[in-house]
Amino acid sequence: MAVYLDHAATTPVHPDVREAMLPFLGSEFGNPSSIHRFGRDVRSAIDEARDAVATGLNTEAKRIVFTSGGTEADNLAVIGAAVANRDKGQHVITTAVEHHAVLEACHYLEEIGFNLTYVPVDETGLVHVQTIQEAITDETTLISVMFGNNEVGTVQPIAEIGRLAREHGIILHTDAVQAFGVVPIDVSALPVDLLSVSAHKINGPKGVGALYVRQDVPFTPRLFGGSQERKRRPGTENVPGIVGFGKAVEIVQNELGDKSKTLFKLRQAMVDVWEASGIEFVINGNTHACLPHILNVSFIGVDTESMLMNLDLEGVACSSGSACTAGSLEVSHVLKAMQLPEDVTASAVRFSFGLGNTVEEVQSAAETAVKIAKRLR
Structure with missing residues (x-):
């Protein structure tokens, strides 16, 4: 066996998630941007899913931006925030153990003129707050540190790093893809500005994720087109995926x-x-x-x-x-x-x-x- x-x-898709998605692969096929009943019904389902993801993070629904997955959410956060704040400084701090979705985004920033500091970790994969503090300069505008490592499982001191970032007026992003739905995450109490999550790590479907964006945190969209997702991420929404994501979050929050x-x-x-x-x-x-x-x-x-x-x-x-x-x-x-x-x-x-x-x-x-x-x- x-x-x-x-x-x-x-992760395998939870049976209840699959069941929730099925209508949107059949009769509920409308475009969420359409004003007729077919569109309104689907828009309502997206709104419910957004509420579910927001509840899972203890935030407002309008703070949630749906994406195609954790990679896009990471890219949107890292590149979007760095570029939007470029006039304040071009220095970004991250760690040597980030997921490639963050590391490759940081390499891109280097290619377009940003200065990057990749802080080291100890033998257990832990980032020490003092190391990050020593890396901060007057040019630092963004820090990106993952919540929990996807390879060895080490959980980083995000609360302490967040408080440090706040003291210096620096935006903090955390890749919480591996941690969300496994350990409690409350962004109303956690001092983070941007946080990435993904559906397929919590028994939801592949191809859908989300980025939490704290109020008034500036970032530049990486895609251009329609006005979906409050003009932060254009494109016709992946309705079955989003509905499945919302259901998956409801399930993990209950248990x-x-x-x-x-x-x-x-x-x-x-x-x-x-x-x-x-x-x-x-x-x-x-x-x-x-x-x-x-x-x-x-x-x-x-x-x-x-x-x-x-x-x-x-x-x-x-x-x-x-x-x-x-x-x-x-x-x-x-x-x-x-x-x-x-x-x-x-x-x-x-x-x-x-x-x-x-x-x-x-x-x-x-x-x-x-x-x-x-x-x-």
């Missing part, structure tokens, strides 16, 4: 507390098997400040590719890290930034848990990993 332990890459506990339980069940087996392994990432559903581990002496291939043959699906770079055999930029020993980075595997996983199948997968590691060594 196959066991899917790659929920950080994508968030129990979900986090369940995910931690699954994570610990896997670790307990390995500890009991006596197998040599190393957990990569911060074991205290961490997302509950991500476990990045190295079986020293067993290279990543061999472990992944053998696990797949045994019916266990996991990954080496970000699905966006899964085709590459290079060592993860996150693990490199953490400056881990070569034997650790060369053997790293990411297990991630979610809907449908049970303690029994996680324990079975852990035992399979032990068997493979012993054989390959």
Whole structure:
């Protein structure tokens, strides 16, 4: 029986989400911008979904901009905010462990004349607030630090970084794609100005995400066309995707507390098997400040590719890290930034848990990993 332990890459669509989307793939086909009944009905569904996403972040619906996913939301935030504030300064701070959606946006900013500082992290993937403080200059207009890392699960001190940014009048963006729907996020209390989320990480459909924009935060749109999304992101809306996103948020908000506990339980069940087996392994990432559903581990002496291939043959699906770079055999930029020993980075595997996983199948997968590691060594 196959066991899917790659929920950080994508998640299965929840049955209730799929059911909510179906009418908008059939009879509810109107263009939301149309003024007739067909359009008004669809517009109402989008409004309800926007309300749901806003409620999930504890903000107003008008603060939510729907996008095609987390990547577009990151690009829109990073490039849009930097360009809009260019007259105030051309210095942007980010970290060495961001998702490529942020890193490549930052590289683009460098190409058009911005100065970038990529602050380092410690051996657990944690960014220290002091390091960011030391990087701030009179030209700094934007800081972008991810909420929780998609490869090792380390959760960053966003509240502290946000307070620092506020003291200096700097915009703060956080990529919360991996954290949203897994841990509580309240933007009314959290000092962030821009925050990216995605549907397919929380048992919603692929191809839809959102950007939270705090009131009066200036940013320049990256697309040009109609007046959709309050002229912040033009284009006819992906109605089925948006409706599915809204439903997915409703579901995770109703069960968030129990979900986090369940995910931690699954994570610990896997670790307990390995500890009991006596197998040599190393957990990569911060074991205290961490997302509950991500476990990045190295079986020293067993290279990543061999472990992944053998696990797949045994019916266990996991990954080496970000699905966006899964085709590459290079060592993860996150693990490199953490400056881990070569034997650790060369053997790293990411297990991630979610809907449908049970303690029994996680324990079975852990035992399979032990068997493979012993054989390959």
